[in-house]
Amino acid sequence: MKKLIVSIVSFAAVLLFASGASAHNQGCGLGDQVFPGADTVLTQLFAITTNGTFANQTFGITSGTSGCVPPRSFVFNDDLTKYVASNMDNIAKDMAQGNGESLETLAEMMDVPSNNRLMFNSALQTNFSSVFSHEGIEAGELIENIASVAQNHHII
């Protein structure tokens, strides 16, 4: 019996890795773009033969919409709403820090002239609280807020 317990304990060393995996979240706000958490080492080991990637990746060459409410006032295209919905957390981080690739790409998509980009960044950093006005903010509303800050500062 004692031997059995010791053996079980030694196998428990392996099972330490066990942790759950769950499905892909969907939505248009902060924290919605998180992919499934890390799988267990064991399931990953099996996944190695299939180049395991997140399921349901599609041939999105023509799909523009993300199912998120578009902004009402700003002249937009589907790609912008989709981009903001998919990158909101990183956009928020870049905006608070005053620079970053996600923010640069946003400026590009909103046609901010390149000599206004620094102004764009600093205006959004200063007005972070009013741009990300509430926790549940979604892509469309965020774009409107960004656009109104940019327009108030004569950036776009």
Added chain:
Amino acid sequence: MRRSSVFASLFFFLGLLANHSFANGEKTFSPDADIFLAQAFEKSLHRSRPWRALLHYKPALIGSESLIDDPLFFMAQDGKSNPKAELDATIRGFFDTAPDDENHPQCRFPARFHWLDQELGLVGATPKVQCQKLEKALKDIDPSAVSMIFASAHINSPASMFGHPLLRIDSDKKSALLAQAVNYSAQTEEKRGVLFAFYGIFGYYNGLYSILPYYEKVAEYNYFDMRSLWEYQLDINAQEARMMIRHLWELSDKFSYYYFFDENCAYIVLFLLEAIRPSLDLTSGWNNYVIPVDTFRRVLEAGIVTGVTYRPSKMAKMMSIANSMSDKAIRKSGEIAGGESHPEDAIQGLENDDSRKRTLDLAAELLQQRYAEKKMEKKDYQNLFLSTLKLRGALGGDPPPISPIITPVRPDQGHLSGGFTLGYESNDGPKGNRTTFSMRPALHDIMDPQEGYVEGSQIEFFSLSFSVQPQASKLWFERADLVNIVSLSPINRLFSPISWKANFGLNRRAFANNDVSEAHFLNVGGGYTAKVGDMGLVYAFLEADIQANHNFDMGYAIGPGLSLGMILDPLPGWKTGIKARATRFLLGHEDTEFELILSERYSPHRNMGIHLDLKGTRIGEKDIKSVLLKLVLFM
């Protein structure tokens, strides 16, 4: 035969001219496709390189066969194995007058149409078809170049160990994040377990292409998998990049059976490059397996790489912030991310604004990390993330200085994937002195040169060893490792990851009764690794060991084990390994085995290693000492 077809095509050509001159107004007359079939045959288009590349034909036992398995990819019944029939059916299809535009063969196979039009001048002769969806995609993507992306391995993620290649269709009018990533992978429908691996190896899954914005792939690899991305810019022009979109259009939703070893993500990506530039030869001459990094070497050899960019993982970014922070400030970031103290309180005691900024920046990264690992609820995450960033935004100003991220050695610059070993072992046990040789198709032993590989990682598959005793004229099977993985992931200032290992195979070993015979074995372990300054790694593992052999009391032996070790690389080209291991068999057999190994490796060149291993083993009452000197060559 040949002569008559010349006459035939001449005849049809004259016919075509005649038809054209008589065609009037809106009455469109579509001339018979036969004239173009004859022309195509004249030019041997069905045997030409571009046609073979577009259809993914490879030489088969008899004739040719396409690697695409979906019947919808072919216009002819026997198109998969008959390039000529497929070409004829395709040309005929382009003359089809009935179907609506989007389902017309011209829209379903736009790359073939584009190429055949260049060869035969189809536009004008064929019915005019509007492929609006494709035209929109071409306009939206506005392609101007193509890059090949390598998602490198992440140390504690076995599924990532070989790395993963993607293609990226770039537009010079857009930033990199908005480019389109092209990915090929098996569609697995969430099956898990041993069968999952089995299906992957033996082609039970369908492999499909997907295209999605590169930012989604960056999020997946850089942020959630903590893998760095290497972007190899290719010398591909806008015309060819447009051709790739047309070809992907043809491949949309068309499956191929996915085979882990050969018809895998890496190999298939090479077909796309050949399809858009048929003069490239990238898919021939491979063995029975294709390792992703080797496809990058092949593309480099082809001379079409114009530059390489490194996109560091989120982990590298977090470490670069942390490395410029005090212990106290790091602790504060952890408290914010753990919800233990409010961001405003946490940064109170910090000395200056730069320190406060870094603390909040790191806290934001850690919050994303904790949330991705499902350690916090969405509401709490949103709340803490936003209040951290609001504070950070209010601090404004320039970003704080942080320690630079050092670009590691490129994966293609590491030692080559296959290893061959020749050695001599002096052994005072029952196995005796032997000449040994071994080979492994992939990939990296922990003692091999580090450059281009993840530090502390070992990935070996299907490694085989034999030995000979010339005086006894005997050849022995020595050892087979189906899998031998070690992942030494050091504890750092932010995280305490678990290190682990798994080794499974067949080993010819000595027993206390002097017998030498093969034992099946499975050894797994988990533990921790720490860095010893810049000198290397030290680790401890708790293990479980299972072996099967007739010399064990019950035919098998199961028990726990403990191992301690160090891997040091004090000088360039040199590596020193020390490992001590004890295994206490309790089930099936009672015994304790000890092992002490000291290894020294010198590499005069990245593709060569000279190893000296000193090894002492105690099995029961028996002590065995051995010295092994071996030469490893990578090729």
